Each structure stands twice: as C-alpha cells, then as structure tokens.
Amino acid sequence: MSMISGDKSSTEILSLKSSDNEIFEVKKEVVLESITLRGMVEEDEFSDTLIPLPNVEGKILSKIIHYCQKHTEARAKVNGSEGAADSKEIKDFDSEFINVDDKTLLGIILAANYLNIKDLLDLGCQKIADNIKEKSVEDVRKTFNIKNDFTPEEEKAIREENLWAFD
Amino acid sequence: MESLPVEVIGNILSRLGAARDVVIASATCRKWREACRNHLDTLSFDSDDWPVYHDLTTVRLEILITQTIFQTRGLQCLSISMDEVDEFSAAPVIAWLMYTRETLRQLLYNVRTTPNVNILEKCGRQRLEVLDLSNNSITGVDPSYQRFPCLKSLSLSHISISALDLSLLLTACPKIEFLSLVNPEIAMSDSQATMELSSPTLKKIYFEAISLDKFILEADGLESLILKDCTLEYFDIIGKGTLKYLEIDDVSVLHLEIESTENLEVIDLSSFTIVWPKFYQMISRSSKLRRLRLWGVVFDDEDEIVDLETIAVCFPQLSHLSLSYDLKDGLINYGLQGPTKLENVAVLELGWTVISDHFSLWVAGLLERCPNLKKLVIHGVVSEAKTHEECHMLASFTSSIVQLMRKYMRVEVQFEYE
Numbered sequence: 001m002s003m004i005s006g007d008k009s010s011t012e013i014l015s016l017k018s019s020d021n022e023i024f025e026v027k028k029e030v031v032l033e034s035i036t037l038r039g040m041v042e043e044d045e046f047s048d049t050l051i052p053l054p055n056v057e058g059k060i061l062s063k064i065i066h067y068c069q070k071h072t073e074a075r076a077k078v079n080g081s082e083g084a085a086d087s088k089e090i091k092d093f094d095s096e097f098i099n100v101d102d103k104t105l106l107g108i109i110l111a112a113n114y115l116n117i118k119d120l121l122d123l124g125c126q127k128i129a130d131n132i133k134e135k136s137v138e139d140v141r142k143t144f145n146i147k148n149d150f151t152p153e154e155e156k157a158i159r160e161e162n163l164w165a166f167d
Numbered sequence: 168m169e170s171l172p173v174e175v176i177g178n179i180l181s182r183l184g185a186a187r188d189v190v191i192a193s194a195t196c197r198k199w200r201e202a203c204r205n206h207l208d209t210l211s212f213d214s215d216d217w218p219v220y221h222d223l224t225t226v227r228l229e230i231l232i233t234q235t236i237f238q239t240r241g242l243q244c245l246s247i248s249m250d251e252v253d254e255f256s257a258a259p260v261i262a263w264l265m266y267t268r269e270t271l272r273q274l275l276y277n278v279r280t281t282p283n284v285n286i287l288e289k290c291g292r293q294r295l296e297v298l299d300l301s302n303n304s305i306t307g308v309d310p311s312y313q314r315f316p317c318l319k320s321l322s323l324s325h326i327s328i329s330a331l332d333l334s335l336l337l338t339a340c341p342k343i344e345f346l347s348l349v350n351p352e353i354a355m356s357d358s359q360a361t362m363e364l365s366s367p368t369l370k371k372i373y374f375e376a377i378s379l380d381k382f383i384l385e386a387d388g389l390e391s392l393i394l395k396d397c398t399l400e401y402f403d404i405i406g407k408g409t410l411k412y413l414e415i416d417d418v419s420v421l422h423l424e425i426e427s428t429e430n431l432e433v434i435d436l437s438s439f440t441i442v443w444p445k446f447y448q449m450i451s452r453s454s455k456l457r458r459l460r461l462w463g464v465v466f467d468d469e470d471e472i473v474d475l476e477t478i479a480v481c482f483p484q485l486s487h488l489s490l491s492y493d494l495k496d497g498l499i500n501y502g503l504q505g506p507t508k509l510e511n512v513a514v515l516e517l518g519w520t521v522i523s524d525h526f527s528l529w530v531a532g533l534l535e536r537c538p539n540l541k542k543l544v545i546h547g548v549v550s551e552a553k554t555h556e557e558c559h560m561l562a563s564f565t566s567s568i569v570q571l572m573r574k575y576m577r578v579e580v581q582f583e584y585e
Contacts, residue, residue, distance in 0.1 A: 132179075
C-alpha cells in the first residue's frame with residue numbers, strides 16, 4: 001500500500017477497504033464527499049491506515065468512488081469558469097451513472113445512506129421513485145421484491161380508505 | 168429492500184410526490200406504510216398526474232385530499248393544483264392548512280375557495296419558504312401578527328389583492344428573494360391606479376399581465392427583472408445598481424425610469440415601443456453589458472434608429488447582439504456609420520419581419536463591424552401564401568447571403584424561419 005503525503009490535504013491519499021477485502025486508494029478530497037468518512041478522518045488518525053467499510057462491497061464502493069471523483073472535479077471546474085456548461089455535463093453523467101439494475105441501485109442507495117453522501121442518496125431515491133410511478137401495488141412489490149406483510153384485514157382496510165387510488 | 172431504513176423509503180416516497188403513487192407505494196408493506204405516515208415530506212395533488220381526478224366530483228376530491236393528507240405526519244411540501252375544479256369549499260381547505268401548519272415549508276394552491284379563505288391567515292407561516300397561490304383573494308394583510316420570517320419565494324397568479332395589501336405583504340416577508348405576479352386584480356383606492364412596492368431583499372421579479380397607471384418599485388438588491396404583457400404608464404425602479412438582467416416583452420410603458428444601470432449585463436427587449444434617446448440615456452452607463460436584444464421594437468420617433476457607433480462605444484464587452492426591427496430606407500447607412508468595431512461580439516442574430524433588399528445590405532454592414540464573430544443567426548418570417556415577388560425576394564436574399572458569407576468563412580451561419 002503506498003501512501004503519498006503532500007503539503008495540501010487535497011493530494012493526500014487514503015485507503016478504503018470494502019467488505020470483500022478490496023482496497024481502493026482515493027484522494028482525501030474525494031473521500032470527504034462522504035460526511036461519515038469526513039467525521040472518521042477528522043477525528044482519528046486514519047491517514048496512516050485503512051478505513052474499513054464492512055457494509056459496502058467492492059463493486060458498489062468502486063461506483064461510489066467514481067461518483068465522488070466526478071462530482072469533486074465538477075465542483076472545482078465551477079469555481080473556475082462557466083458553471084452552466086458543467087451543470088449539463090454533470091446531469092448527463094448522473095443519469096448515465098444511475099442507470100443500473102435494481103440490485104446495484106439498492107446497493108448504491110444503502111451505501112450512500114451509510115456513507116452519508118446526500119446528492120448520491122437523492123439521485124438513487126429519485127431513480128427508484130421514477131421506477132414506481134404509475135405502477136400498481138402488485139407491480140411495485142414485484143419490481144422491488146417487497147414482501148406483503150399485511151394481514152388480509154389490514155389490506156382490505158387500506159384499500160377501503162383509499163379506494164380512489166386503486167382503480 | 169428489507170434493509171432500506173424507513174427514512175430512506177420516506178425519501179423515495181417524497182420524490183414520488185404524486186398522491187396516487189404515494190398511496191399505492193405505501194400499500195405494499197408495513198414499512199412503506201410507516202414511511203408514508205411518518206417520513207413523507209412531499210405530497211402533490213395535481214390534475215395532470217392522474218387522469219382519474221377528472222372523473223371525480225369536487226366533493227369526492229375534497230374527501231380524498233383530506234383523507235390522504237390526514238394519513239401523514241410532518242408534511243413539508245403540499246401542492247394542490249386542480250385545473251378543472253371550479254372551487255373547493257372552505258372547510259376542507261382550512262382543515263388541510265391547519266393540519267400542516269406546524270411543518271409546512273412549501274405550499275402551492277390554485278383552486279378558488281368558497282366562501283373565500285384567507286389562506287395567509289390559515290397556513291403555516293413560521294417555516295414557510297415558498298408560497299404559490301392562484302385564483303384566490305387576499306385581504307386584510309396585517310404584518311403586526313402575520314409575518315413570514317422564512318418566505319423566500321412568493322408567486323401570485325390571478326389573485327385579487329389591493330395595492331396596499333400587496334405592499335404590506337412584502338414588508339411581512341423580511342427574507343423574500345423572488346416575487347412573481349401574474350394577472351393580478353389590483354384594487355385601488357386612488358382614482359389613479361398607483362402601486363408602491365418596497366423590499367431590500369428582493370433579487371428576482373417576474374411581472375406578467377399587469378395594468379397600472381403608476382408603479383414605483385424600490386428594490387435595493389434587485390438583480391433580475393422580467394416584464395411581460397404589461398401596460399404601465401409610469402414605472403419607476405429605484406435601486407442601488409444591482410440590476411443585472413432586464414427583460415421586457417410585449418409591454419407598453421410611457422415613462423420607464425431605472426435608477427443605476429451600471430451593472431446591467433443583459434438587456435432583452437421585444438415588442439416594445441421605445442423612446443430611443445431617453446432609453447439610451449438610461450442604459451448608456453451599462454458598460455458591462457454582454458447581451459443586447461432589440462427584437463420587434465418600435466421607435467417612438469419614426470426617424471430614430473439604433474446606431475452601431477453608439478452601441479460599440481458604450482458597450483465594449485458586448486458579446487451577443489440580436490437586432491430585429493423595421494429597417495427604414497434611408498436610415499440604414501446612417502445607423503452603420505462610424506469607425507468603432509464591436510470587438511467582442513461573438514454571436515449576431517438578425518431578423519426581418521418583412522423581407523427587403525435593405526436587409527442583406529444591413530447584414531453585410533453589421534458583419535463588417537464584428538471582426539471576431541463566430542456565429543450568425545438569421546431569423547425570418549415567411550408568410551404561408553407567398554407572392555411571386557416574395558419568392559423572388561427570398562431567392563435574391565439567399566444568393567446575396569451565400570455570396571456574403573464567402574468573405575466570412577469562419578462564421579457559422581444558421582437560419583431560423585417561422
């Protein structure tokens with residue numbers, strides 16, 4: 001594991017370890033996109049060791065790092081020049097990025113929630129919301145593998161209370 | 168899915184927004200139902216969202232809205248936009264507003280209520296940040312107890328309100344940044360219709376379909392002003408030179424005064440009658456101007472034209488110039504006279520309403536004035552029934568442009584005909 005220590009914190013590299021023991025070396029400024037990690041880094045001396053993320057598997061962590069990298073870069077650009085141009089670029093990146101299968105989508109959302117990366121969490125939630133629009137109850141259950149844990153009486157009561165939505 | 172925390176599900180449901188979808192999603196399992204109960208922050212009843220709304224009677228709509236809202240707790244954003252409903256009765260509307268009072272941050276409501284409900288009085292005021300009202304009346308504004316400490320955005324459309332109440336309302340919003348007024352019914356006390364509005368925090372203003380004799384606007388922090396389809400005799404804008412963006416479209420105003428125009432960056436005027444010397448005097452200090460658009464403008468004095476020398480000298484940073492107006496025969500050359508080039512103009516948009524020979528000459532003259540031009544857009548109006556003469560004109564114009572652009576190979580040319 002190589003560690004590059006620079007004068008500025010932005011060139012400092014940190015190591016993140018996924019649940020399946022994959023190690024990712026990431027610039028500190030990118031790591032700081034995660035409020036959870038920011039807390040860890042600032043409180044303890046993690047700059048010399050690995051930060052273990054037992055809740056996040058490598059495949060998902062890799063995607064999350066990619067998202068954070070892209071957004072850190074975009075933000076740096078905005079501080080420089082034309083903000084509007086980059087806004088479209090970032091939007092295109094986001095919609096491309098979140099266009100994944102349901103399993104990966106859920107993984108990203110869970111990880112973004114744990115790592116407290118608000119923009120990514122919102123992006124993922126919006127994607128799920130878009131997938132739910134105008135579906136029937138059964139379709140939503142099927143799409144997201146939701147187990148119906150209502151008793152028949154409860155289900156009937158819910159339906160009765162909101163009859164207008166079910167037709 | 169089971170591993171998703173209930174707050175995250177609340178986030179998802181809030182992004183769904185549309186009431187029908189939220190109800191359906193919350194009927195899938197217990198956790199989703201709990202999320203709808205306790206973690207839903209946005210709910211929207213929009214006639215565009217669910218076609219079944221059209222088939223329901225007003226009473227049924229009142230019932231379903233009430234029942235759905237009452238199944239939630241802590242709603243922050245409520246939107247009721249039912250275009251086909253004539254009016255809701257006061258009781259359910261009051262119930263919705265009172266139920267959400269403590270937590271509401273955004274309210275959109277566009278249905279008339281009968282008898283009229285004083286929405287400002289009934290809705291939550293403490294946390295309200297965005298208020299968008301249509302088709303209602305506002306009366307009896309009293310800033311001594313009706314204050315909106317967090318309100319940033321206020322949009323009123325087809326609202327009946329007195330000039331005094333509107334003015335008082337603004338004083339009750341110490342943080343307001345955006346104001347939109349569309350087709351208001353403004354009750355006046357004077358014989359002369361005057362309105363005076365003042366707010367040091369307003370940044371963006373949008374006025375549409377407003378008709379007044381006298382309008383005095385005092386906005387020391389104003390950055391953007393858009394006027395559409397208004398009829399004003401006297402409009403006085405008092406400020407501290409923060410205005411950057413000015414757009415006037417299809418407006419008739421006899422006397423327009425804007426204090427401090429030094430920081431204007433964009434001026435966009437269309438379908439506007441200008442007294443050019445007076446207007447010009449007002450904007451001549453806008454040395455930071457980047458975009459100027461004079462489209463379908465009519466000059467009060469028939470002999471007035473826009474002379475490019477003045478534009479080039481006063482607006483050295485101009486990068487985008489759009490001009491379309493009646494080109495008077497003998498005056499074209501007059502307008503093109505002068506040595507100063509438009510050094511920074513990268514985009515030029517020129518339009519005709521009636522095609523003539525003069526137009527090509529004008530285009531040629533302008534191209535010469537813009538040494539660093541990158542893009543030229545020609546806007547033309549082509550009538551459906553083209554006379555032989557019109558076809559001939561268009562053909563002759565096309566040929567002359569092809570010829571002309573050979574001299575300017577680096578300029579990208581686009582045509583937009585309507």
